[in-house]
Amino acid sequence: MAQDWKTATTLPGVDLAGLTAAKVADALRLMRGYDCTCGCGMKVAQCRVEDPGCTYSKGLSAAIVGALRNGGKDADALAAAKTSKYGTAPAPPKMLEDPVQITTAGSPSIGPDKAPVTLIEFSDFQCPFCYKAAAELAAVVKAYPTQVRLVFREYPLESHSQAALAAAAAIAAHKQGKFWQLHDAMFAHRNELSKANITAFAAKAGLDMKRFEADWASKETAATVARDIQDGDRAGVDGTPTVYVNGKRYHGGYTPEAMKPVIEAESKKK
16 A cells, blocks of 8 residues: 555655654654645655655755754754755746657557657556546547557556556557556556456456466566666656657646647647
């Protein structure tokens, strides 16, 4: 089960060594009440639990803990967080970055192959933000049935214990043309991705289970997941979900309304 950030006594990536029990309690209380500046809308403690790759919540945590470790009071710790380089929100990036080369051959996709707009999504089946994005991107494809093609690439995060297992299962399902069925089932149960549960989801999706289990454990499937991760690293993926629009990294919301200007502009270019 996911760690409860409101009651957790440790947080991912936060070094509480050297603090007394009272100071640890102070640090956790301050992190539960301080807004993360990355723009996620969460408190620092919540962001550490739900998005452990966030450099802002990690930096703010370090500033708070460091001030308390050096004998500071609450006000000193909060001042240290505010004046640190993580104390202000990052400058908003361009909506679309410069294009990079990302292969799509062999990856699962929906939408016409010759659509003028190709969305490439790097995703993790345990990521709560990917779960939300999956529904929104499905709505985008539905809203633009002739203009948009969505390609899914695996990018399981090391911080999610079952993500790599789920990624391999998705690739195995793709070999039988059942990727999207298992995709939907695993996202719907993203906190329950044990091997037994994934096996049950695959059986319910109508997969040939003997073939599925062999493909799931195969070196070829592991290599495909590794290739997706390497392609994501080369493209600059540093978290999930990350979406590229015709090879250009996209910064914005994933709803049809949010993506409408970008999709229409890219369609005209084609």
